[in-house]
Amino acid sequence: MAGIYVHIPFCKVKCHYCDFHFSIQQHNLNQLVEAIEIELVSRKDYLDNESVKTIYFGGGTPSILEPKLIEGLLNRIYQNYFVEEDCEITLECNPDDLSEEKLFSLKSLGVNRLSVGVQSFDNQILKFMNRAHSKQQAIQSIERAMACGISNITIDLIYGVPNTTIKSWEKELYQMLNLGVPHLSAYCLTIEPNTVFGNWHKTGKLEPLADQISLDQFQYLMEFMSLNGYEQYEISNFAKPEKISKHNSAYWKGDKYLGVGPSAHSYNQIERGWNIANNPRYIKNIHNEEAIYTAEKLSTQDRFNDYVLTRLRTKWGLVQHEMEEISAKDAEKAVKILKGYIQSGEVLLKDDLFLLTNKGKYRADGISADLFAD
The missing domain is CATH 1.10.10 (Arc Repressor Mutant, subunit A)
Known part of the structure; x- marks a missing residue:
């Protein structure tokens, strides 16, 4: 069995910590989605006809897409791959995109799992990171999703943030717990060179949190999640029973996956490869039937x-x-x-x-x- 990853490289704003491939210019969004549909068809043999058990829309911010565009991508997958009936279909999303209308549309398309980029339930931290949503929007989006019938939800939270403490981190975790979220991905803030935080650190405007405090927050995270019935099935990932991410677990277990879209990676147990990380070039090469993918055979x-x-x-x-x-x-x-x-x-x-x-x-x-x- 295999997975398909669809990379949507667009965001509303650039978060200060992020070094992923994306663009805040959305003038060619429709053309890029069309190019991804073409790639899905042209690379349908990559998985050797194995059944698809997971589909994951990542980014970037896939929730920027109108449901009609998501529907088009899913149709291409269903037309060209054997998709299992109980396929896990995950969409990464930002809280400010999740209106009730959009949630019902996503559910009707078969999206049955949401990965919500909360990052923090503290408005000061959200502003510091340059996130586009507020604490209240984050809470409301999760409550709204559950009310619409999408209960398989994971959220991201970041620890190791400058000027935070065990107490402030505990508050974040209790907010997650009180919302009844069944899965958590928790990451320690990393200061990457080619980011706003990286530049601030280089010029002395940002002092990273002391390593020991970050370690203490990680230790508290593991103890808190265990005491509250979550299994740490991967270093950064915690789940209630039956809520482990099938898609990400497949990565860690070495299953095959096809990645489509700019900068997406693929792996089929024989080789691994990656698409060009340039949106205009990706669109141009797709339409000109030129190479978008570089592969290396695994030794x-x-x-x-x-x-x-x-x-x-x-x-x-x-x-x-x-x-x-x-x-x-x-x-x-x-x-x-x-x-x-x-x-x-x-x-x-x-x-x-x-x-x-x-x-x-x-x-x-x-x-x-x-x-x-x-």
């Missing part, structure tokens, strides 16, 4: 490292015999290193799974790098 080393990087972050962990099936030599080295991390309390061996402990989750990227094939 044994690539496949081993991908497995380690994605699986170690999750509750599914590293399985010794699965590592050995990719590369016995690299698996042997990795197991020796993992035993050292067991001694330090950062990795746990449970049945045949190597899993990160809460202590190890602080250093997930570093541990993964130590395990990589040379």
Whole structure:
């Protein structure tokens, strides 16, 4: 089974922390959606006729699109791919886009999961990040979605924000809990170079939060979510029973997926590739039948490292015999290193799974790098 990711590279405003590919100029929005429809048809063989179990509209801000455009994209998918009846169809959205009329339209099109970019329930923080919505709009959008019958909702929240405390982070989490949101993606603020925050940091206008306070907020997050019945199935993702993201889980488990739209990535277990990250060039090349996609064939080393990087972050962990099936030599080295991390309390061996402990989750990227094939 496979997934399809549709990248919609448009936003109303540029958030101060964001370094994703998008544009706030929407004059060619219709032409770009038309080009994505053409790509969906031209690349229909990429997934080798595997059934599609998840469709994910990401961005950017897909909720900018009128429902008619979303309908056109879904029609292209249904016409050219075998889509399972219980397919999870997720749309990323901003709170200020979710009117009652739009929500009912999305539901009628088959959208059954919303990923709402809340980021914070604090108006000062939202203003600091240059978000387009308010706390009240965020709360109302979630309540409105549930009233319209879309209860499978995830929200994003950001911790590690300058001048925040454990107390202010606790307040954010309680607001999420009180709304009955069944899934949370929580990310530590990263100051990326080519962003407003990156420029502020470079010129001394922004002082990042101390690492220890960010770690304390992460520790509190894990404890809070566990106490309130959420499972941490990936380092940044927490879900109530039966509400785990099928789409993102497929990424971490190494399932095939096709990504369409500018800058979208694809993976079919043989190669991985990426589309050009330029909207006008993408549209032009699609219509001229010129290349939009660059691919690289995966070596044994690539496949081993991908497995380690994605699986170690999750509750599914590293399985010794699965590592050995990719590369016995690299698996042997990795197991020796993992035993050292067991001694330090950062990795746990449970049945045949190597899993990160809460202590190890602080250093997930570093541990993964130590395990990589040379």
